[in-house]
Every structure is written in C-alpha cells, then in structure tokens.
Amino acid sequence: MFSQETFYVTAPSGLVVRNNPDGTRFGKISYGSAVKVEKKLQSFSVTDNGKVVNGNWVKIEGNNSQIQYDENLTSGVDTNKMYAFNGFLTPKNEFINQSEKIIAKHSALKDYYLATSYDVFAIKGDFFGDGIEDDLFRMIDPNGNVRLMIINHQQNGSKIYSLGGTKDPFSMENYGMPILYKVGKGTPLWSNYEDDFREFKSVPKNEIVKLNYDAIYIHEAEACGGGFIFWKNNKWNWLQQE
Incomplete structure (x- = not known):
C-alpha cells in the first residue's frame, strides 16, 4: 500500500x-x-x-x-x-540499499554503519568544487559516535573525509542534529551569531562566503544550534547558525 x-x-x-x-x-x-x-x-x-x-x-x-x-x-x-x-x-529500503552499495566500495567504511534511524542519512553534492558529485553519509562509528563521512569522488579514485569523533575540526564528536541538507552553490553563507544574534543585512560583506560549489547545512530541529559546513583552503570551515 x-x-x-x-x-x-x-x-x-x-x-x-x-x-x-x-x-x-x-x-x-x-x-x-x-x-x-x-x-x-x-x-x-x-x-x-x-x-x-x-x-x-x-x-x-x-x-x-x-x-x-x-x-x-x-x-x-x-x-x-x-x-x-x-x-x-x-x-526507504530501496534508498538504503542504494546507499549501502556505494559504501561497500570503500573498505575504510567497513566498520561503520548507516544511521538510518535519522530522517536524513545520505545526501549528494559537489562539496569540493571539482564538478564531480560527492556522497555524504551519516554513519555510526565503532565507538557509537554519529559521524558525517564525505566521499570525495575524483576522476581517478576517491578520498574520504570524516567529521565527528575525537579529532573533529570543530570539537564536535557527534553530528546527530536532525536537519541536514546540501546548500547549493552561490548561496550566501554567513554566521547569524557573533556575541549576539544578527540579521543578514547586518553582516559585513567580508564575512559573507559565496562558493561556486555546494556546502552543507546541519541544525537542530526547532532549537538553536547548527551551522554551515564547507570546504575551503584545503580544510573544513564552519559558520554558526543559531
């Protein structure tokens, strides 16, 4: 039915x-x-x-x-x-199977499993600006941490980046915030909190980031806490969104 x-x-x-x-x-x-x-x-x-x-x-x-x-x-x-x-x-079952087929091609992810209890556990986007679509999976690591595993598909092979765990660049071990989606290229990325809340019109132009590739948005549902995540200058960056 x-x-x-x-x-x-x-x-x-x-x-x-x-x-x-x-x-x-x-x-x-x-x-x-x-x-x-x-x-x-x-x-x-x-x-x-x-x-x-x-x-x-x-x-x-x-x-x-x-x-x-x-x-x-x-x-x-x-x-x-x-x-x-x-x-x-x-x-849902078919979507999970499609995701697991991609994951199975990467031995580095063999000890992780999809966090399918979340409404969003797999998204796609060009997160590195090379014009090739990448995969992001929300996964559980062997220690029980909720991680974001980003597969950077390249013309020759691929490279896996991880967010979460003890070595997270933003000191966040768990990425369990339920809202998660791709932010399309060209969308203004900005922080709405610097010592206090602020509107977009109050943000200095030099603090607004515009990329010609995609970013990631993650946030709590109906609560403060979250931000934009994006790859720039060979590292992951974060802009707070309360």
Missing part, C-alpha cells in the same frame, strides 16, 4: 512542494530527506533531462523540518495542504 509509508527524495535539485496538485509552489525538500506520504492522487508525468518520469501527485505530511520555504512567500503555509510528485520518491 502506497499511503502511510516513508519515502526518500531522489531529485538532485530537491522535491518541489505545492499547496495543491499542480498548484502554487512554496518550497522544496532536499535530496535524501524522508517524506511521509498520506494519500496517493491522480497520475502525472514530467520530462526530466529529456526522459519522461511517470508517477502521481501525493499528499504528504506537513510536519517536515526539512522543507526549505521559498524566499518570495507572501503568505503563510497550510501544513495540512502539502502536495508533491512521487516520481522522485524512493521507498
């Missing part, structure tokens, strides 16, 4: 969310995010990169902390009226 199941977003640019089937868009849910489908509706199809994708409109659960609302919204959103196209949704 399709309804009342958990699916995962597989659209690289995110799953568009609307107020009605084929209605007004108000945001999107990033790749790798869990979506609970409440009801399957009429059939629909789209053309993506020249390929026809068939599926249905579905009503999705509105209480989803992964929704990124569009900046140009002029009114509130009715969380009881959220709809999306299921052609870019994959069942």
Whole structure:
C-alpha cells in the first residue's frame, strides 16, 4: 500500500512542494530527506533531462523540518495542504540499499554503519568544487559516535573525509542534529551569531562566503544550534547558525 509509508527524495535539485496538485509552489525538500506520504492522487508525468518520469501527485505530511520555504512567500503555509510528485520518491529500503552499495566500495567504511534511524542519512553534492558529485553519509562509528563521512569522488579514485569523533575540526564528536541538507552553490553563507544574534543585512560583506560549489547545512530541529559546513583552503570551515 502506497499511503502511510516513508519515502526518500531522489531529485538532485530537491522535491518541489505545492499547496495543491499542480498548484502554487512554496518550497522544496532536499535530496535524501524522508517524506511521509498520506494519500496517493491522480497520475502525472514530467520530462526530466529529456526522459519522461511517470508517477502521481501525493499528499504528504506537513510536519517536515526539512522543507526549505521559498524566499518570495507572501503568505503563510497550510501544513495540512502539502502536495508533491512521487516520481522522485524512493521507498526507504530501496534508498538504503542504494546507499549501502556505494559504501561497500570503500573498505575504510567497513566498520561503520548507516544511521538510518535519522530522517536524513545520505545526501549528494559537489562539496569540493571539482564538478564531480560527492556522497555524504551519516554513519555510526565503532565507538557509537554519529559521524558525517564525505566521499570525495575524483576522476581517478576517491578520498574520504570524516567529521565527528575525537579529532573533529570543530570539537564536535557527534553530528546527530536532525536537519541536514546540501546548500547549493552561490548561496550566501554567513554566521547569524557573533556575541549576539544578527540579521543578514547586518553582516559585513567580508564575512559573507559565496562558493561556486555546494556546502552543507546541519541544525537542530526547532532549537538553536547548527551551522554551515564547507570546504575551503584545503580544510573544513564552519559558520554558526543559531
């Protein structure tokens, strides 16, 4: 049965969310995010990169902390009226299998396992600026720490970076904050807390970072604590977002 199941977003640019089937868009849910489908509706199809994708409109659960609302919204959103196209949704077990096939190719990860109890445990993006899509997995290490393992896919082989554990560059052993998604290239990255909270318009231009590749956003749900993570100058960097 399709309804009342958990699916995962597989659209690289995110799953568009609307107020009605084929209605007004108000945001999107990033790749790798869990979506609970409440009801399957009429059939629909789209053309993506020249390929026809068939599926249905579905009503999705509105209480989803992964929704990124569009900046140009002029009114509130009715969380009881959220709809999306299921052609870019994959069942949880299938999404886990796809992730584990990638992980199995890297012996350095053999003692780690996917943290599938989290709504987001796998995302993709070009995190190193070489034009090649990379994989990020939220995993549990042998000591029980929740880690972010980033596979930097290269033209010849790959390299694995880890965040979390005792050698974390930001002194964070665990990355269990539930909200996790890719930040698209060109998005302004900034800290909203320097001794006190501040708005974007108050941030000096020399403190705003714009990359021509992707970054990572991680945050607590409905609470302070989180930030932007990005690779620059051959190291990981952090900008606080309270």
